[in-house]
Amino acid sequence: MSPLVKIRSERDRMSAVERRIADFILENAQLLRDYSSQQLANALGISQSSVVKFTQKLGFRGYPDLKYSVGEAIGRTEDAEGEDAPHAERPGDDALGATLWQRKARAEEATRLINDPATLRELVAALDAAGKVFLIGLGEDELHARGFAARLSLLGIVAIRHVDIGRMAAQVAMSSPGDLLIVFSEHGKHAALLKVARYFREHRGRVVTVTRHTSNPLRALSDISLAVAAHDDASYVQSLIYQSTVQQLLDTVFVHLCEGDEARHARLVENLDRIHQMLEP
Structure with a gap:
């Protein structure tokens, strides 16, 4: 490195x-x-x-x-x-655009290096085995929860997402051992998300976190942790870099899921075809 x-x-x-x-x-x-x-x-x-x-x-x-x-x-x-x-x-x-692209590329490279292949394999295996996958994120993190939930659904994986903390707490009560809760939280310090994660573990579910590469309470509570390295001196750029790096990380997990199971990949193709037919005029 x-x-x-x-x-x-x-x-x-x-x-x-x-x-x-x-x-x-x-x-x-x-x-x-x-x-x-x-x-x-x-x-x-x-x-x-x-x-x-x-x-x-x-x-x-x-x-x-x-x-x-x-x-x-x-x-x-x-x-x-x-x-x-x-x-x-x-x-x-566009010199400015090229510079931003380079800054994003550096952050994505650093993130790829700190998330070892064994962690990604463990997450893919956990998604394979889970009966249900719960996803939650607040603010900008919710965008990633929503997008990843949609992609999991296309693969035939039951994905349950809520923006409202109270409704998610109610849904978590329906969880079973082996289910997954994926929590998206940039800084990993939101008290309500910590409560939901602890509650989920009480039901013997496994907690996956996506946070910055820092020591934070939510990451410490997780069974599987994906860490994001996205530092930049400009605060307005740092936020952009974090969001794009999280997306790259999730895209990598999605590709692993597709390439690791032919039946799941076939289901994805069928679902995409069905959606395309429904949207045709």
């Missing part, structure tokens, strides 16, 4: 001092080769030991190892950009 991708993916779980170091490295990666660990510490107004501990926490032997790895990553990026240079400045290119 690229050290810059690793730093970006772990940033939301870092302490305040660690985030300062991480942000400096991400923003000044090309200058890092000119900084010793002491110079970096002086620039940030922290101790040298904090810099050393930061590098070791990321899995590097020490600061020189991190600096060398960052330099290699920058070199590979520059080589790749050099190969694409003849096509980089095409008439009509």
Whole structure:
């Protein structure tokens, strides 16, 4: 994994001092080769030991190892950009749109790396085995709950979604052992969602959470956790990146479900054909 991708993916779980170091490295990666660990510490107004501990926490032997790895990553990026240079400045290119696309791509790469294949396989197996799948999200998170519920239904999986917390609590009372509750909550701290999740577990159901890659109460309560790395300095961009990264993660799970079961895939095709016929004039 690229050290810059690793730093970006772990940033939301870092302490305040660690985030300062991480942000400096991400923003000044090309200058890092000119900084010793002491110079970096002086620039940030922290101790040298904090810099050393930061590098070791990321899995590097020490600061020189991190600096060398960052330099290699920058070199590979520059080589790749050099190969694409003849096509980089095409008439009509939207520089702002291209930059946003790159920021989304970085977040999606980091998210893919922190959600190991075993976790995705476990979730797919749980969806396979579940009698019913309950889904809930509030605000913008509800959009993902609604969209994923619709896709599960197309595959023949019973998907129950409610926006209202009270109605979802009533529906949860109908759950059985082995059922799934998927909770979408960016920050994982909503008290009502925590209550619903605890109630669901009392019925011996399994809780799946989709939250930021942070330590949060909802994620701690889950049986299966999908984490999203979507940091950006601009708050208006960070929200966009989070939403698109969640969608990419859900799309990956959906593809696993389709490709892992021929009968389910055939059911999807039948349902799509039926819907198309119903909508024809």
